[in-house]
Amino acid sequence: MPEKIKPRTLKGFRDYPPATMIPREWIIETARRVYRSYGFCPMDTPSLEHLEILLGNGSEETDKQLYRFEDHGGRSVGLRFDLTVPLARFVAQHIQELGTPYKRYQIANVWRGENTQRGRYREFMQCDFDTIGTTSLSADIEMILVINDLLSALHVGEFTIHVNHRGILNGLLEKLDLSNKANSVLRALDKLEKIGEDRVRKELAETAEATSDQADQLLALTALAGSNEAMLAEAETLTAGNETGELGVAQLREALAAVSAALSPEAQDALPPEAQNRIQFAPSVCRGLDYYTGIVLETTLDELPSIGSVASGGRYDNLADLYTKQQLPGVGASLGLDRLLAALEELGRLEQTSTTAQVFIPYFAADRRNDYLKLATHLREAGIAVEFYPEAKKLGKQLQYANRRGFRIALVIGDDEFDAGECQVKDLTTGNSKTVAYTNHATALIAEIQSILAK
RNA sequence: GUGGCUGUAGCUCAGUUGGUUAGAGCGCCGGAUUGUGAUUCCGGAGGUCGUGGGUUCAAUUCCCAUCAGCCACCCCA
The missing domain is CATH 3.30.930.10 (Bira Bifunctional Protein; Domain 2)
Incomplete structure (x- = not known):
């Protein structure tokens, strides 16, 4: 060699x-x-x-x-x-x-x-x-x-x-x-x-x-x-x-x-x-x-x-x-x-982030990829930068990745949420999550995300 | 360009007065936990000791050179 x-x-x-x-x-x-x-x-x-x-x-x-x-x-x-x-x-x-x-x-x-x-x-x-x-x-x-x-x-x-x-x-x-x-x-x-x-x-x-x-x-x-x-x-x-x-x-x-x-x-x-x-x-x-x-x-x-x-x-x-x-x-x-x-x-005045998007979508339900992509598109149209994880790995791993990269928010959606037309908005800084409907052009969801980002 | 100090795991560092398999903490990977990240526990990977030469039975350790970083000088249109 x-x-x-x-x-x-x-x-x-x-x-x-x-x-x-x-x-x-x-x-x-x-x-x-x-x-x-x-x-x-x-x-x-x-x-x-x-x-x-x-x-x-x-x-x-x-x-x-x-x-x-x-x-x-x-x-x-x-x-x-x-x-x-x-x-x-x-x-x-x-x-x-x-x-x-x-x-x-x-x-x-x-x-x-x-x-x-x-x-x-x-x-x-x-x-x-x-x-x-x-x-x-x-x-x-x-x-x-x-x-x-x-x-x-x-x-x-x-x-x-x-x-x-x-x-x-x-x-x-x-x-x-x-x-x-x-x-x-x-x-x-x-x-x-x-x-x-x-x-x-x-x-x-x-x-x-x-x-x-x-x-x-x-x-x-x-x-x-x-x-x-x-x-x-x-x-x-x-x-x-x-x-x-x-x-x-x-x-x-x-x-x-x-x-x-x-x-x-x-x-x-x-x-x-x-x-x-x-x-x-x-x-x-x-x-x-x-x-x-x-x-x-x-x-x-x-x-x-x-x-x-x-x-x-x-x-x-x-x-x-x-x-x-x-x-x-x-x-x-x-x-x-x-x-x-x-x-x-x-001086320690630099913010430690390795991400440019603020919102993270874990790839959770393996056969719902297109639904995730569609949601991400909606959010981007509203001016929110979103990253969608490329592999349907264990949720814990994906959240760990999101945490390390410095994402502010994770949107946790599995089969249950998709069926109910809702979405868990998880604030990665506090660990709290809140369930929000994302139908009707995701208006409520976008509002929730924006309120967290505004903090 | 000149002089000095430094270089050991991804990071921060210990260590070897030259001698068998080079350590720690943090980080990383996997598992405990197949729907939830910063805690805990268990397991694992990762180093030709910056690189090249020399001295020596033996070099990560001593010597030389080289590369890189830092500090001072110089300078900064």
Whole structure:
């Protein structure tokens, strides 16, 4: 007998059995619903692109992480490592037909050949939404509202949206004459919470050659704490005299005020106290996202901040300048679905179900198959998802199966019930059952099922 | 990509200071109970100890490599 091939998956690539796929789809559906509720429209692009498209302004890091190869026609190609670069190519190619403002969402896999860790895989899904072709602050405000709606709808527990404006830090850097060291400075400042002020100071001195006076000012900004209003006032003082910084503070102030106004006061008051500050000015949020130029945001879960940002985004001045002369400003953000799922799993916030139907019909009376199928059809027509067991096994076994899969209701019908035109509706959560007539288009039965499902 | 830790049944783990037939709990399958699932009792299946090599009379145990997972660094457009 030949050796069997060992079944296995590649590092960083995973299977998604039903128990993980069901919550996954639920998140996708929720994201889709929220995005659509703001008028964002679906679109997609190919997984594979010409290498030159993806490399574009690529940093060395991108280079290293990119999955690339030569296709059968000898072309250099690569798998997309995010959804923003393909979007840039897409709008550069199609903006004439699309018109502006163009609002899109895209939920798709991306690939990065980086080392794996909890919540970090080589194939993972991003749920992006963007508004292209407008510089209006309304779009920025809307981005914050979308993220707030989305995470609220996902039942992730309390979360914090950390909002900043690139202009504030850039302004301070200009003022301190450190603009040419921006990357090193931002990278060091971003580690503040992680490694502490002393080591950040050290890193600033080493990598950005910052003087201790410069470091003082940078840390004065990033270490700000207190209410959003108070912090903004401090930031205003620190950047005073610099146009970029002042504009940044002003825009952020306006956006935060608008977000508060948009969220109804009643809804706000109904939230627990910690949630009323869920949108916070965070002067140190600036990492990565090099092309962002305006408002930026990151979102962390209050119960598990260590897993990192589960949704981030911001405003960019010119999305597609690599591919077109047309200036295309925009604003957009992305939900990191796999990281979020990893977090929810760790927090025990995922529902354990392996079924998509709520109602189970055991195959009980062996020669009544067509009657069972007919009943199932009736229920489906009423919008109730039903699974009919394929074998006329012992009832106990079938109920055990139903219980394990997480069905809510079993409809027990044997010869006696068929003859009497009734049906036992068994609530699998409580174990109680109730006998209901199912004749007359099963109206009474449907009502009973719906009342149990509504619980 | 660099460094560290880990890998024993489907799951969570014990264990062997190198030595006969590698264990437990939970889960799974069957029966007690041929019309009712989470309890109870009885029985059963399931492991080349991640994989490959080396040292040894003997390796699941020691060594090397490799694969995978986790952690830190790096990075996260």
